[in-house]
Amino acid sequence: xxxxxxxxxxxxxxxxxxxxxxxxxxxxxxxxxxxxxxxxxxxxxxxxxxxxxxxxxxxxxxxxxxxxxxxxxxxxxxxxxxxxxxxxxxxxxxxxxxxxxxxxxxxxxxxxxxxxxxxxxxxxxxxxxxxxxxxxxxxxxxxxxxxxxxxxxxxxxxxxxxxxxxxxxxxxxxxxxxxxxxxxxxxxxxxxxxxxxxxxxxxxxxxxxxxxxxxxxxxxxxxxxxxxxxxxxxxxxxxxxxxxxxxxxxxxxxxxxxxxxxxxxxxxxxxxxxxxxxxxxxxxxxxxxxxxxxxxxxxxxxxxxxxxxxx
Amino acid sequence: xxxxxxxxxxxxxxxxxxxxxxxxxxxxxxxxxxxxxxxxxxxxxxxxxxxxxxxxxxxxxxxxxxxxxxxxxxxxxxxxxxxxxxxxxxxxxxxxxxxxxxxxxxxxxxxxxxxxxxxxxxxxxxxxxxxxxxxxxxxxxxxxxxxxxxxxxxxxxxxxxxxxxxxxxxxxxxxxxxxxxxxxxxxxxxxxxxxxxxxxxxxxxxxxxxxxxxxxxxxxxxxxxxxxxxxxxxx
Amino acid sequence: xxxxxxxxxxxxxxxxxxxxxxxxxxxxxxxxxxxxxxxxxxxxxxxxxxxxxxxxxxxxxxxxxxxxxxxxxxxxxxxxxxxxxxxxxxxxxxxxxxxxxxxxxxxxxxxxxxxxxxxxxxxxxxxxxxxxxxxxxxxxxxxxxxxxxxxxxxxxxxxxxxxxxxxxxxxxxxxxxxxxxxxxxxxxxxxxxxxxxxxxxxxxxxxxxxxxxxxxxxxxxxxxxxxxxxxxxxxxxxxxxxxxxxxxxxxxxx
Numbered sequence: 001x002x003x004x005x006x007x008x009x010x011x012x013x014x015x016x017x018x019x020x021x022x023x024x025x026x027x028x029x030x031x032x033x034x035x036x037x038x039x040x041x042x043x044x045x046x047x048x049x050x051x052x053x054x055x056x057x058x059x060x061x062x063x064x065x066x067x068x069x070x071x072x073x074x075x076x077x078x079x080x081x082x083x084x085x086x087x088x089x090x091x092x093x094x095x096x097x098x099x100x101x102x103x104x105x106x107x108x109x110x111x112x113x114x115x116x117x118x119x120x121x122x123x124x125x126x127x128x129x130x131x132x133x134x135x136x137x138x139x140x141x142x143x144x145x146x147x148x149x150x151x152x153x154x155x156x157x158x159x160x161x162x163x164x165x166x167x168x169x170x171x172x173x174x175x176x177x178x179x180x181x182x183x184x185x186x187x188x189x190x191x192x193x194x195x196x197x198x199x200x201x202x203x204x205x206x207x208x209x210x211x212x213x214x215x216x217x218x219x220x221x222x223x224x225x226x227x228x229x230x231x232x233x234x235x236x237x238x239x240x241x242x243x244x245x246x247x248x249x250x251x252x253x254x255x256x257x258x259x260x261x262x263x264x265x266x267x268x269x270x271x272x273x274x275x276x277x278x279x280x281x282x283x284x285x286x287x288x289x290x291x292x293x294x295x296x297x298x299x300x301x302x303x304x305x306x307x308x309x310x311x
Numbered sequence: 312x313x314x315x316x317x318x319x320x321x322x323x324x325x326x327x328x329x330x331x332x333x334x335x336x337x338x339x340x341x342x343x344x345x346x347x348x349x350x351x352x353x354x355x356x357x358x359x360x361x362x363x364x365x366x367x368x369x370x371x372x373x374x375x376x377x378x379x380x381x382x383x384x385x386x387x388x389x390x391x392x393x394x395x396x397x398x399x400x401x402x403x404x405x406x407x408x409x410x411x412x413x414x415x416x417x418x419x420x421x422x423x424x425x426x427x428x429x430x431x432x433x434x435x436x437x438x439x440x441x442x443x444x445x446x447x448x449x450x451x452x453x454x455x456x457x458x459x460x461x462x463x464x465x466x467x468x469x470x471x472x473x474x475x476x477x478x479x480x481x482x483x484x485x486x487x488x489x490x491x492x493x494x495x496x497x498x499x500x501x502x503x504x505x506x507x508x509x510x511x512x513x514x515x516x517x518x519x520x521x522x523x524x525x526x527x528x529x530x531x532x533x534x535x536x537x538x539x540x541x542x543x544x545x546x
Numbered sequence: 547x548x549x550x551x552x553x554x555x556x557x558x559x560x561x562x563x564x565x566x567x568x569x570x571x572x573x574x575x576x577x578x579x580x581x582x583x584x585x586x587x588x589x590x591x592x593x594x595x596x597x598x599x600x601x602x603x604x605x606x607x608x609x610x611x612x613x614x615x616x617x618x619x620x621x622x623x624x625x626x627x628x629x630x631x632x633x634x635x636x637x638x639x640x641x642x643x644x645x646x647x648x649x650x651x652x653x654x655x656x657x658x659x660x661x662x663x664x665x666x667x668x669x670x671x672x673x674x675x676x677x678x679x680x681x682x683x684x685x686x687x688x689x690x691x692x693x694x695x696x697x698x699x700x701x702x703x704x705x706x707x708x709x710x711x712x713x714x715x716x717x718x719x720x721x722x723x724x725x726x727x728x729x730x731x732x733x734x735x736x737x738x739x740x741x742x743x744x745x746x747x748x749x750x751x752x753x754x755x756x757x758x759x760x761x762x763x764x765x766x767x768x769x770x771x772x773x774x775x776x777x778x779x780x781x782x783x784x785x786x787x788x789x790x791x792x793x794x795x796x797x798x799x800x
Contacts (some may be wrong), residue, residue: 014798014800029565052631054799057629057632057633058632058633059628059629059632059633059798059799060798060799060800061796061798077635077636077637078635079635080633080634080635081635083633085629085630085633085634087626087630087633088628089626090629090630091625091626091627091629092627092630093555093561093627095558095559095562096555098559104551104555105630105634107548107551107633108548108551108631108634108635108636109634110548113631149630154631294735309792326610329609332776368722368725371718371721371722372721372722372724372752372753372756373601373605374759375597375758375759375763376597376598376601379590379593379594379597379598382587382590383583383586383587386586386587386588387586413759413763415759415760415763415765416593416763417763418589418590418593422588450766539670
C-alpha cells in the first residue's frame with residue numbers, strides 16, 4: 001500500500017507571548033498514512049493536531065522537516081488538486097448561497113461548468129443541504145455549515161480527504177450521517193485523515209490511529225494492535241449463590257465479589273481464575289447469568305498516554 | 312462571530328453623509344445669506360481668510376475646488392456690499408486668494424477686476440490683477456482684452472490700450488471688433504498712415520457689407536484734412 | 547481562470563453589501579448641490595459643477611478604496627474564510643491578485659458611474675459634451691488604484707486601524723508631494739532637501755494624476771507627460787503588488 005501522506009521530521013515553531021519567544025509546537029513529527037485507510041489523529045487540546053493539518057494544507061509554513069502528499073512535496077500547489085480539506089469550525093463567505101459557494105470552490109479546482117453543476121447537485125443531496133442550497137450562508141445553522149463544509153471538501157472528487165474535527169457542531173443524527181459518509185468514502189477507495197477527540201467515533205471508524213501529545217507522536221499504528229487484546233478483566237454474574245460458595249470463591253480467586261440486584265458479580269483478572277470460579281459455581285448449583293470480558297478502551301489508553309506525558 | 316461595526320454598507324453610508332455635510336455645509340450657509348440678505352457674516356469672514364498658501368496645502372491638491380468655494384464667498388461678499396455701503400476693502404484679498412489657488416481661473420481675474428474697478432473704485436488694483444491674469448494665462452484673450460478696455464475707457468491711456476489690444480489680437484477666440492479698435496487707436500495716437508493702411512486692408516478683405524461700410528467711413532474720415540476726433544464706435 | 551473567480555467573488559461581495567446603492571444617493575446629492583450652486587455663481591456653473599463633481603467622486607472613491615482595501619486580506623484571515631481557499635490548488639499570489647482586481651472592479655463601477663453623472667450634468671449646463679472630463683477621471687482612477695494597492699499591502703500584515711492611518715498618510719503626502727518637492731528645491735537646506743527628495747522617490751506622487759484643473763480651464767494637455775504619468779502609475783502599482791505578494795507568501799494563517 002503506497003503512502004499517501006509521508007511526514008518526516010516536521011517541526012513548527014511559533015513566536016508566543018509578549019517577548020515573542022520562539023516556542024516549538026511540533027517536535028520532529030514522523031507519520032505515514034497509507035492509501036485507502038482511515039487514519040484517526042488524536043490528542044488533547046493544544047497538542048498540535050490542527051497545526052499539523054494546517055501544515056499539510058499549506059496554511060502555515062514548516063520550520064523544519066518535510067512532507068509529501070500523494071507523492072508530491074508539500075510546497076507544490078498541484079498536489080492539492082487531489083485533496084479535500086474541511087477546517088475546524090469552518091467559516092465561509094456568508095453572503096453567498098450554498099450553491100454559489102460550492103460553484104466558487106469548483107472553479108478554484110478548475111472544474112468545467114457542467115462538471116460543477118453535476119457534482120454540486122450530487123453533493124448537496126449527499127450532505128442533505130439541498131433545501132437550503134439557495135439561501136445565503138449567513139442563514140445556515142452550525143450543523144448545516146459543517147455539512148456544507150464536507151461538500152466543499154469533496155467537490156474535486158479527492159483521493160485524500162483531510163478533516164479537522166469533522167463531528168463538531170453535529171447532533172447525534174448528523175454524526176451518524178458523517179460516520180456513514182466517511183465509511184462510504186473509504187469504500188470508494190479514498191484515504192481519510194481526520195483529527196478528533198471524540199474517541200468512540202474513532203474506535204468505530206479508524207484503521208489506524210496516531211496519538212499526539214504536546215507536539216510529539218506518542219503512539220501510532222493499527223487500532224487493534226495499540227489496544228491490548230488481552231482483557232483487563234472478566235465480569236462473571238451468578239445467581240443462587242450460597243454464603244459457602246461466596247467464601248470459597250473468594251478463597252479460590254482472590255477476586256472482589258459484589259452483591260448486585262440481579263445476582264453476585266465476580267471480577268476476575270484472567271481466564272484461569274474464570275475457569276476455577278465457573279467450575280466451583282456450577283458444582284455448587286449456582287446459575288451463571290453472564291460472562292463479560294472487559295477490554296481496554298481507547299479512552300483508557302488515551303488517558304494513560306496523555307497523563308504519561310504530563311510533566 | 313459578531314459582525315464588525317465598519318461594514319462596507321455602513322462605510323459608504325457614512326462617506327455619503329460626510330460628502331453631503333461638506334457639500335451642503337459649505338454651500339448652504341452661503342445660500343441662506345443670499346436669501347435672507349444677512350450681510351454681517353460674509354463680510355467679517357473675509358478678515359479671517361487664511362493665507363492662500365496654507366489653503367493650498369490644506370486642500371490636498373484640490374486647489375481648484377478651494378478656489379471655487381472662495382470665489383462663491385467672494386460673490387456673496389460683493390453682493391452684500393455693492394448696493395449698500397459700496398465699499399469693498401477685502402475684495403482684493405479675496406480675489407488674490409482665489410487666483411493664487413487657481414491661477415487659471417480666468418473669470419476671477421476679469422470679474423474681480425470689474426468689481427474692483429467699478430464698485431470699489433480701485434483702478435490700479437484692477438489693472439494689477441489683470442496683468443497677473445495675462446502672465447498666468449498667456450493664451451487667453453480675456454485678461455488682455457479687459458486690460459485694453461480699462462486703459463481705453465477709464466484711464467484714457469490710448470498708447471497702453473493700443474498695446475494691449477494688439478496683444479489681444481494675436482490670441483485665439485478674440486472678439487471680432489479688436490482689429491477695428493486697433494486701427495482707431497493708431498489714428499488716435501497720431502499714426503494716421505498706419506491706421507489708413509489697416510482700414511484699407513479691412514475694406515478690401517471684408518467678409519460682410521457692414522464691415523466694409525465701417526472701413527470706408529473711417530477711411531473717409533482719415534482722408535479729410537481735419538484732425539480726427541476721439542473714436543466712437545457703433546458696433 | 548482562478549484569479550477571475552476570486553475577483554468576481556470580491557466584486558459580488560461588494561455589490562451584496564449594497565455599496566452600489568450609494569452611487570444613487572451620491573447622484574442625488576450631486577444634482578441637489580449643483581442646483582443650489584447654480585444660483586450662487588455669476589455664470590460659473592459649468593466650472594463649479596465639474597470641479598466639485600470630479601473632486602467629490604475622487605474623494606468618495608478614495609474613501610471607499612482605503613476602507614475596503616485595508617480589510618481585503620485582514621478580514622479573510624480574521625474570519626478564517628481564507629482556510630477553505632488556500633487549501634485548494636491556488637497560488638497565494640493568485641488569491642491576492644484576485645482580491646485586488648475585485649476591489650478595483652468595484653471602484654471602477656462606482657467611480658465610473660459618478661464620473662459619467664458629472665459629465666452628463668456638465669453637458670446639461672454647457673450645452674456640449676466634454677469627453678476630456680472622463681479622461682481626467684480615468685487618470686485620477688489610476689491614482690486610486692495606487693491607493694488601493696497601498697491599502698492592500700498594509701492589509702497583508704497590519705491591523706485595520708494602523709492600515710487606515712498609514713494609507714491615509716500616504717494619500718495625503720502623495721497628493722502634496724508635488725508641492726513638497728518644489729518647497730524643498732526652493733527653500734530647504736541640503737539635509738532636508740535630501741530627506742524630502744528621498745521621500746518623494748519612495749512615496750507615490752499622486753499630484754501628477756490630477757489633470758482636472760487643466761481640463762476645466764480648457765488648458766492644453768501634454769500627451770508625453772500623461773504617458774509618463776501612466777507608466778509611472780502602472781510601475782508603482784506593480785511594485786506594491788509584488789511587495790504584497792512577497793509578504794503574503796510567508797504568512798502563517800493561524
